[in-house]
Amino acid sequence: MTDFIEIAKSAKEASLKIASLSEDVKNRALNAIADAIEANKAKIFDANKVDLTQAEPLVASGEISKSVYNRLKLDENKMRDMIAGVREIAKLADPVNKKLFVRELDEGLTLYKVSCPIGVLGIIFEARPDVISQISSLAIKSSNAVILKGGKETTNTNREILSVINSALAKVDGFPENVVQQVFSRDDVAEMLKCDGYINLIIPRGGNSLVKFIKENTKIPVLGHADGICHIFVDESADLITAQKIIVDAKTQYPSACNSVETLLIHESFAKKDELLASLQLEEIKLVANPDSWAFEYGDKILSFKTVGSVDEAIEHINKYGSGHTDCIITKDVNNAEIFMNNVDSAGVYFNASTRFADGFRYGFGAEVGISTNKTHARGPVGLEGLTIYKYKLIGQGHIVADYVEGRKQFHHKDL
Amino acid sequence: MTDFIEIAKSAKEASLKIASLSEDVKNRALNAIADAIEANKAKIFDANKVDLTQAEPLVASGEISKSVYNRLKLDENKMRDMIAGVREIAKLADPVNKKLFVRELDEGLTLYKVSCPIGVLGIIFEARPDVISQISSLAIKSSNAVILKGGKETTNTNREILSVINSALAKVDGFPENVVQQVFSRDDVAEMLKCDGYINLIIPRGGNSLVKFIKENTKIPVLGHADGICHIFVDESADLITAQKIIVDAKTQYPSACNSVETLLIHESFAKKDELLASLQLEEIKLVANPDSWAFEYGDKILSFKTVGSVDEAIEHINKYGSGHTDCIITKDVNNAEIFMNNVDSAGVYFNASTRFADGFRYGFGAEVGISTNKTHARGPVGLEGLTIYKYKLIGQGHIVADYVEGRKQFHHKDL
Numbered sequence: 001m002t003d004f005i006e007i008a009k010s011a012k013e014a015s016l017k018i019a020s021l022s023e024d025v026k027n028r029a030l031n032a033i034a035d036a037i038e039a040n041k042a043k044i045f046d047a048n049k050v051d052l053t054q055a056e057p058l059v060a061s062g063e064i065s066k067s068v069y070n071r072l073k074l075d076e077n078k079m080r081d082m083i084a085g086v087r088e089i090a091k092l093a094d095p096v097n098k099k100l101f102v103r104e105l106d107e108g109l110t111l112y113k114v115s116c117p118i119g120v121l122g123i124i125f126e127a128r129p130d131v132i133s134q135i136s137s138l139a140i141k142s143s144n145a146v147i148l149k150g151g152k153e154t155t156n157t158n159r160e161i162l163s164v165i166n167s168a169l170a171k172v173d174g175f176p177e178n179v180v181q182q183v184f185s186r187d188d189v190a191e192m193l194k195c196d197g198y199i200n201l202i203i204p205r206g207g208n209s210l211v212k213f214i215k216e217n218t219k220i221p222v223l224g225h226a227d228g229i230c231h232i233f234v235d236e237s238a239d240l241i242t243a244q245k246i247i248v249d250a251k252t253q254y255p256s257a258c259n260s261v262e263t264l265l266i267h268e269s270f271a272k273k274d275e276l277l278a279s280l281q282l283e284e285i286k287l288v289a290n291p292d293s294w295a296f297e298y299g300d301k302i303l304s305f306k307t308v309g310s311v312d313e314a315i316e317h318i319n320k321y322g323s324g325h326t327d328c329i330i331t332k333d334v335n336n337a338e339i340f341m342n343n344v345d346s347a348g349v350y351f352n353a354s355t356r357f358a359d360g361f362r363y364g365f366g367a368e369v370g371i372s373t374n375k376t377h378a379r380g381p382v383g384l385e386g387l388t389i390y391k392y393k394l395i396g397q398g399h400i401v402a403d404y405v406e407g408r409k410q411f412h413h414k415d416l
Numbered sequence: 417m418t419d420f421i422e423i424a425k426s427a428k429e430a431s432l433k434i435a436s437l438s439e440d441v442k443n444r445a446l447n448a449i450a451d452a453i454e455a456n457k458a459k460i461f462d463a464n465k466v467d468l469t470q471a472e473p474l475v476a477s478g479e480i481s482k483s484v485y486n487r488l489k490l491d492e493n494k495m496r497d498m499i500a501g502v503r504e505i506a507k508l509a510d511p512v513n514k515k516l517f518v519r520e521l522d523e524g525l526t527l528y529k530v531s532c533p534i535g536v537l538g539i540i541f542e543a544r545p546d547v548i549s550q551i552s553s554l555a556i557k558s559s560n561a562v563i564l565k566g567g568k569e570t571t572n573t574n575r576e577i578l579s580v581i582n583s584a585l586a587k588v589d590g591f592p593e594n595v596v597q598q599v600f601s602r603d604d605v606a607e608m609l610k611c612d613g614y615i616n617l618i619i620p621r622g623g624n625s626l627v628k629f630i631k632e633n634t635k636i637p638v639l640g641h642a643d644g645i646c647h648i649f650v651d652e653s654a655d656l657i658t659a660q661k662i663i664v665d666a667k668t669q670y671p672s673a674c675n676s677v678e679t680l681l682i683h684e685s686f687a688k689k690d691e692l693l694a695s696l697q698l699e700e701i702k703l704v705a706n707p708d709s710w711a712f713e714y715g716d717k718i719l720s721f722k723t724v725g726s727v728d729e730a731i732e733h734i735n736k737y738g739s740g741h742t743d744c745i746i747t748k749d750v751n752n753a754e755i756f757m758n759n760v761d762s763a764g765v766y767f768n769a770s771t772r773f774a775d776g777f778r779y780g781f782g783a784e785v786g787i788s789t790n791k792t793h794a795r796g797p798v799g800l801e802g803l804t805i806y807k808y809k810l811i812g813q814g815h816i817v818a819d820y821v822e823g824r825k826q827f828h829h830k831d832l
Contacts, residue, residue: 105780395753
């Protein structure tokens with residue numbers, strides 16, 4: 001049995017050591033991981049086969065869906081993406097030790113705001129074993145320690161991948177121990193969620209019941225989103241072709257993605273409503289006019305729809321039923337677009353573009369930690385920056401506060 | 417009896433309205449508040465007198481300390497500071513609607529990262545009624561709605577101040593209702609802490625038992641700090657006079673402040689240790705060599721002290737017992753200072769400067785929301801920026817993801 005607190009303590013110690021590691025050592029570590037996965041592909045595939053063999057009867061009995069089974073399965077393509085993903089993260093700019101500002105408070109007294117790691121990340125993920133190399137690499141690049149807990153269906157694969165990673169890290173000169181650790185049991189998850197003394201951020205990667213469970217059961221900040229109830233509002237002045245193209249893309253390009261559209265709102269004065277709905281049905285999109293709930297994520301080619309009287313009514317509907325993920329207005333009226341983007345309280349507010357663009361790679365972040373619907377820390381697609389915070393370095397020459405309180409000296413606050 | 421959920425819902429609605437309010441309306445609202453407090457001083461003093469009269473027997477019986485009583489009490493100086501504080505906040509730059517970056521993802525497809533309010537703030541404060549005007553103003557300036565819960569000892573004062581504020585706001589053209597609300601009971605606090613569907617951030621203003629209680633009892637993000645266990649490490653090469661000056665300032669300038677020093681660590685090879693300790697005792701600082709706990713906040717002219725063998729041992733002690741608030745090294749060795757600042761995991765890491773500088777005004781933020789020891793969102797002294805998050809606006813011309821996935825188009829990610 002693992003003693004979770006000991007693991008958490010060692011992760012905390014590791015986080016203090018990796019915090020000041022040079023970019024060079026971190027990048028050597030990442031490339032060593034990529035090389036090691038490449039060199040140990042066969043072992044990883046073997047472990048994955050054991051998991052798949054155990055999963056097969058569960059698929060047959062219906063306990064595991066075919067799509068979950070596909071996510072458990074590693075193949076050459078996924079393996080290549082895993083390895084390439086680690087190498088890409090090595091190439092990104094170091095997100096820590098960046099000077100966010102430098103301000104001279106007074107002569108000889110200078111304040112530096114410097115980005116730094118958060119500390120210890122707790123990652124709870126389902127099904128996809130390729131998450132391990134990705135999240136471990138993001139953690140290393142951002143100088144955080146990490147404790148991973150994967151789905152039980154891929155225990156053998158997860159164990160093998162982490163063993164490959166840690167064997168590689170052990171050979172990297174100057175790289176501290178215990179930066180990447182893994183736990184396996186349900187009890188460990190319960191311990192992790194209680195462990196706010198050692199774990200600074202929880203990142204769930206999985207379906208919305210997992211994310212909801214985690215958010216309900218921890219006081220540790222959680223980075224992620226439970227629901228993706230995205231909306232498209234077709235305004236009175238919308239161009240029919242633009243509306244068709246965007247809705248079809250947002251609903252059918254990858255229906256189970258969190259940034260797919262679930263609800264279509266149409267302005268009652270939009271003249272081509274019938275044509276639009278007919279064209280969507282031709283694309284095999286099923287339209288539901290009276291859904292049981294306006295906050296339901298279909299994950300399929302199904303779309304709730306409703307007629308609204310104004311852009312304000314659309315905004316009100318979205319702020320009431322949406323999940324604060326990504327919502328779009330299709331219009332030719334720039335003024336309405338401004339009103340929509342300023343008043344819809346979502347991470348992404350789009351004007352004439354598909355909701356499917358809500359993604360860290362598409363935003364140009366180079367890597368994606370996840371998509372957040374939080375209102376603090378990080379919102380929307382989160383890149384490496386979301387795994388950092390900052391500290392203030394103040395460098396003086398014996399400066400004391402009494403001099404300023406008693407009027408002998410005055411701050412001049414010059415940004416340098 | 418107040419129905420807390422109704423208040424929270426109306427705050428949420430108000431937050432959606434104030435989110436897009438112009439800077440001009442917000443500043444007119446702030447100046448109207450300042451004018452109204454000025455014009456209604458007498459009424460506020462009268463209400464405060466009622467509270468003070470009720471508090472007097474509690475002081476006599478020892479239930480309330482004299483220093484708490486002083487904090488309850490409004491006088492002309494505090495009133496002037498309150499009014500000036502509101503006017504100062506009006507003069508600060510608007511923290512919302514700032515373009516944090518603009519990136520062309522592809523021709524005609526442009527991503528804007530724009531600062532915006534968090535939503536609804538819950539403020540729980542003790543004793544000092546002057547917090548109301550300050551926090552209300554910070555909330556308005558940053559376009560957030562706020563629900564305040566003050567200490568029961570100043571119920572009459574709090575009620576009067578908020579009534580003055582809301583009468584003033586009601587007369588400001590275009591300013592929405594219910595932006596600033598107040599609750600009074602213990603039950604309301606319990607409800608507030610559970611209300612994660614409507615409240616986005618809790619800010620406690622008070623002693624560490626209040627802050628600890630709140631952090632233990634809510635899943636809503638809490639901005640603040642419970643303890644201020646600040647350290648000063650006097651390195652082998654430290655200058656005696658610099659060390660004396662800084663330690664005396666950090667311990668005696670305002671001993672009950674959270675950024676006062678509590679523990680002194682001295683390098684065993686620092687030659688002038690005895691002289692330093694003797695000089696501190698001359699300043700009436702009581703030195704404790706074997707404290708019951710290394711994580712105790714004296715709030716008085718008392719200082720734990722310990723000899724350590726190296727800068728690494730000092731860092732280890734601080735990371736183990738500190739509260740991540742503000743810690744200082746006094747040294748002539750720039751290399752040791754770098755090691756200290758990079759490895760101490762605190763919001764403020766100082767080199768030859770008093771820990772008392774940890775303060776939003778001294779950092780040049782213009783206003784201080786509080787000091788945070790969190791590892792996400794905001795850390796250290798927090799200015800108006802800490803009451804904001806951001807949203808992504810994406811403006812396209814009918815752009816769809818399928819074009820990029822299927823290779824017909826490619827992102828070029830140009831920062832503008």
